[in-house]
Amino acid sequence: MQANTTRGFLWSDVETRTLLNIWGEQDIQAALDGNFRNSFVYRDVSRRLGAMGFDRTPEQCRVRIKSLKRQYLLAKEGNLPNNGQYHKICKFYDTMERILSTRPTLELMESGMGVEEAGDGLEEDGEDAQDAESTGEWPYPHHETDVKQECPTIPIPIPVKGTVGNNSTTARPHNSSHSVSSLPARTPKRPRKRRSNFPVEKLMEQFLEQSAQAEDNFYRVEEQRLQSEDRRRDAEHTRELHMLQMLAQMFSSISSARPSSAAKMATPLARAPVISSTSPTHARGHPRCSSPQKDSFSPKSQPLSTDVLELQRYYSLSLSSHRAMDDDIISIVKRIIPPLTSKKHKGQDGRIGIIGGCQDYTGAPYFAAISALKVGADLSHVFCTKDAAAVIKSYSPELIVHPVLDSPNAVEEIEKWLPRLHSLVVGPGLGREDFLLKTAKEVIERSKAREIPIVIDADGLWLITQQPSVIQGYQKGILTPNFMEFTRLFEALHHKPVNSRDQPHSVMQLSGTLGNLTMVLKGEQDLITDGSKVYSCSVEGSGRRCGGQGDLLSGSLGVLAHWAYSASAAGVIRSVNPSVVAAFGACSLTRQCNSQAFQQHGRATTTSDMIQEIGPAFRKLFES
């Protein structure tokens, strides 16, 4: 057997127990007791340990025992309550207690130094801490564990000192078997500071507190890392799936090789820069989302993508309903829809938050949240007032309802969820109480900081009318006013009445004033703009105008906005404003639902009937 001379080598519990059993044997204790020189005793301990199958040098045994004694003393001096705390400091406390309580010299040892330690001459400052660390049992940083070491009552002459630079070094014996008479050449132990009433419990508390803090920090950083990793993986996944989808589409169109579609792609109109430079807000453009015009104006622009071709063709024509144009934009909407595959987990296709729902209005947030789910979001959260929560829950077990909107720390409660949300819809059934609007405002600010797409509807628009700066210039903000809401907002910002005969111009003006925000003016035709051009969605609906259709629209838009921005980030759609694509998709869907529900229910059509149609309408528009 080769002796293991590594001082830092870990002692296993069984090895330590065997050592303690040997060390605790009567003859060993007797030999140690009263003997200043103990090296021969540890040689014996080492030999006996070897016979038990553990190969340790006498010095390793001595150091290990010393470390155990120090832990024992620390636990003992700390007067720790009998709740097992001393076991945290000294794992072998009971065995040590049994052995040492029979030692007559315990008094001396308890004052910091056992006789057996005194004369070995092998000790270095700081070696105790090293021992303890190497065993993995020392619960404190070693600078906090100094225990007073008093000199033995034998006369120790002043050591001979040598000086190296500014550092004093102390002459040390090379041979531990020197007799006591040779002690003048040896280093006396430097008396260490003793902390009277050593505050072990306090240190323990501090240590545990620091550990908890460190753990918290670790988890916080880890959580952030996982989130960003999630986002990166989602984006990558979406991009790959979309690529596959596009390839599949390409193959199927090549195989069907319809001459009409080839002609469509080759239309000269599509390649021409068709946007009028007189467009009032064009020069401002989008800081983050490049608009189609930018590409068509740039002489150095890349070959135009199909998205741009389709949208340009659309821009170049009038606003009146045109089935082919709707089809073009819908084909872009189709590309943002994430494919359904078995590779995904819950949440990847959208976690949407609705801020709204109060005592008076429980239907609106429900319509928005359930529509988001029916369109394809995986999870839909409603943040409402306490008295609305139970009612909303009772409409649907599918919704996650948080009764926090009127709590004193509403903003913090909602903010906790923001990192998990992909988009936010603010306003359906929110009410107009000042304190609710204040909360909504703060939540919008914090969502902006996280670059979450935000749809603002209904009472959320009331807030914007009072304080337009809340959303002004936020490119991922989408406003969905009905005519009344639009009028209020327009008049507040432009200090003049809306020219209702030229709604496209008015809506573009308002969007421009708000920093090219995407805006949907709902009505007979839904007008969609990002300040550069107006798109009209006139998918056929019906004459039925039941309340709640706008909520269906805003909830759907929440999901589509998330998909559009993910598709844009993944490079699946380029050179188009994702908000506009999403808005067009949501308007088409709402109108299609209205039409289908009306075919079945006629005048009796309600928003719930329309919600039932979301699945079939979605398939018809985007998956056929």
Ligand SMILES: NC(=O)C1=CN([C@@H]2O[C@H](COP(=O)(O)OP(=O)(O)OC[C@H]3O[C@@H](n4cnc5c(N)ncnc54)[C@H](OP(=O)(O)O)[C@@H]3O)[C@@H](O)[C@H]2O)[C@@H](O)CC1
């Ligand atoms: N089941 C529920 O819980 C539902 C709750 N909802 C929630 O109710 C809250 C308040 O929303 P809101 O739309 O009723 O309020 P507001 O904007 O003041 O409009 C009020 C007045 O404006 C007018 N008006 C409206 N549209 C117009 C138009 N196109 N063109 C012209 N005028 C128009 C019309 O005036 P009137 O014709 O009555 O004179 C109307 O009475 C909000 O939180 C919302 O989410 C709804 O979502 C519905 C389902």
Ligand SMILES: Nc1ncnc2c1ncn2[C@@H]1O[C@H](COP(=O)(O)OP(=O)(O)OP(=O)(O)O)[C@@H](O)[C@H]1O
């Ligand atoms: N005159 C109309 N003709 C056809 N469709 C319309 C008409 N007005 C509204 N719509 C459709 O209804 C949708 C919702 O618009 P509406 O004006 O009802 O919103 P809202 O008043 O905000 O709704 P809510 O009742 O949810 O508050 C629009 O996107 C559009 O599709």
